[in-house]
């Protein structure tokens with residue numbers, strides 16, 4: 001580290017006062033990027049200020065990575081001029097890319113993505129960068145639109161190499177290749193598989209996802225919580241450009257994307273080979289196709305500021321009513337539940353991030369277009385996540401050690417940090433992103449409006465979502481250096497929103513942040529809509545069908561073939577029928593529930609030799625119960641009519657209802673006490689449902705692993721047979 005002189009390049013000093021920090025132009029999980037002036041040359045540069053307190057690596061790792069970054073020499077890769085430590089921050093000085101990232105650009109003006117010619121140019125330049133990095137023996141590991149930077153001339157550079165890698169690399173290279181690194185939506189299936197290891201082909205997958213991101217304005221699965229994204233990536237057919245929906249794109253673009261998004265990494269092309277694809281051969285020079293994208297937009301820092309304010313406003317508007325919050329905490333208190341590590345602020349934050357029904361519908365459309373290949377209900381099972389973990393492997397290990405260990409793992413992970421998932425924010429942010437309007441981008445209307453937003457931003461401080469790389473040690477609370485931040489900041493020319501509000505807002509946008517698994521508390525949020533199973537269809541690909549024991553087509557769930565431990569008497573009579581039928585009719589389950597054998601013991605399940613044919617029925621059973629319980633809860637919520645409340649109280653389940661003479665014996669609006677008790681009941685049901693959901697998730701993971709094992713055994717057998725035949 002320190003001042004640096006690259007071949008035939010100017011030397012930049014390691015003296016902080018030589019840099020005049022101007023506006024904030026970007027922020028990531030642990031870094032803030034400023035436009036700055038390097039005073040000795042009077043040159044505009046970018047200074048990335050990385051908070052070492054929030055970085056998961058030791059100084060040696062950081063030094064090594066910064067060194068690597070400064071040695072990079074390619075026109076399409078951002079390199080560091082120099083880097084040095086100031087207090088507890090690492091400053092990395094880089095060329096300033098005046099148009100920011102492709103992600104910012106899309107959020108501001110191209111919410112539905114760019115046109116093909118611009119995409120072709122951006123991707124080609126990015127691919128050149130990848131080709132260079134791979135030749136040098138590097139894997140970028142975080143290729144995404146948020147890390148593709150543009151400058152005013154249309155120059156495209158891949159960023160976030162090196163320094164961000166340091167955040168992941170706490171061990172040697174080999175070990176780091178077995179870690180769980182990246183941003184879920186962009187992560188290759190092999191990166192998500194425990195212990196499988198990966199190579200530069202993982203970047204090719206992320207490159208393919210980035211192509212889809214640039215084409216649609218968001219990455220596939222970006223609306224889902226990270227845990228669900230992981231499972232979808234592993235289990236579903238790869239996403240791609242749809243031949244019907246994406247008519248505007250050329251065949252060669254579609255082909256190129258399909259080549260990148262092959263699950264078998266050995267079948268993906270190298271960057272070098274991909275560059276020879278016809279799609280790139282015909283790509284226009286970026287100064288023709290990219291430059292025009294930002295011709296009419298205001299300066300980068302104003303765009304960033306506007307986005308921050310919008311994000312803050314969006315979050316401030318989504319508040320959980322305090323009565324509900326109170327009910328939840330009461331409920332948890334009464335049950336003595338600590339296993340979930342409840343944090344009301346987190347709960348509220350999660351609740352505020354849950355999408356509304358419209359989004360769910362959109363999700364369904366997307367699901368169907370993606371032709372999911374394994375039968376699980378999108379949007380239900382994995383709305384709730386397992387907690388924060390370093391890796392799937394860690395979770396799996398905990399699972400195999402039994403429930404107590406799982407609990408400990410969750411608790412310890414939750415203690416380590418309270419990071420919340422952020423991908424589900426994307427859609428909302430897209431909705432509020434500024435629209436390109438003629439010659440200018442609409443900004444916040446007035447100063448007073450801005451002030452209001454900032455005040456609101458402060459109000460939602462601890463509810464903000466943090467997106468960022470997978471850093472187990474990262475905590476939401478501000479570091480001491482952060483609290484005492486700014487002394488090193490030389491001067492701010494045009495004063496942006498206060499540092500504090502910026503920091504708060506900064507945690508919110510999860511434009512495309514690397515993986516932060518959500519806190520378990522999210523699952524228990526009462527205000528989170530419990531999605532009915534309605535509308536989701538499940539399908540199984542041929543491969544998974546091969547593992548099935550019984551294929552019976554759609555089945556009908558009736559009360560007699562469900563083994564619920566929820567007493568049906570708790571369900572209002574009036575509505576018992578409908579949820580059952582609803583649940584039955586929408587799930588395209590291909591097992592008949594009556595024929596599902598009794599569940600194997602958890603001991604059996606923990607034994608990896610359990611065949612898939614035994615596991616699958618168990619999974620199906622669990623799934624039925626989960627979705628059924630969701631419906632029941634939904635139904636309870638929807639049907640809390642006064643009549644039922646009265647009925648319930650007469651049955652001794654609730655305290656007697658007060659009668660009012662004023663309303664002719666009708667039930668008064670439910671008293672807070674009664675509401676509270678009902679909410680407690682619902683909350684308990686939810687907790688039970690969560691248990692099942694977690695079990696199901698764990699079983700699914702195991703199933704995936706087992707299937708892989710089975711496949712590899714089959715492959716080995718086949719190879720053996722072939723050798724025998726050959727012999």
Ligand SMILES: Nc1ncnc2c1ncn2[C@@H]1O[C@H](COP(=O)(O)OP(=O)(O)OP(=O)(O)O)[C@@H](O)[C@H]1O
Pocket residue numbers: 025026027028029030031032033046048078094095096097098100101104146147149159160164467468469513514
């Ligand atoms: N050299 C630069 N010039 C202009 N803007 C930049 C530059 N480097 C980064 N940015 C902006 O700052 C944002 C955050 O930077 P960066 O991705 O390096 O931070 P990070 O903490 O590593 O983020 P991540 O969450 O991806 O890990 C980028 O998305 C981009 O918009």
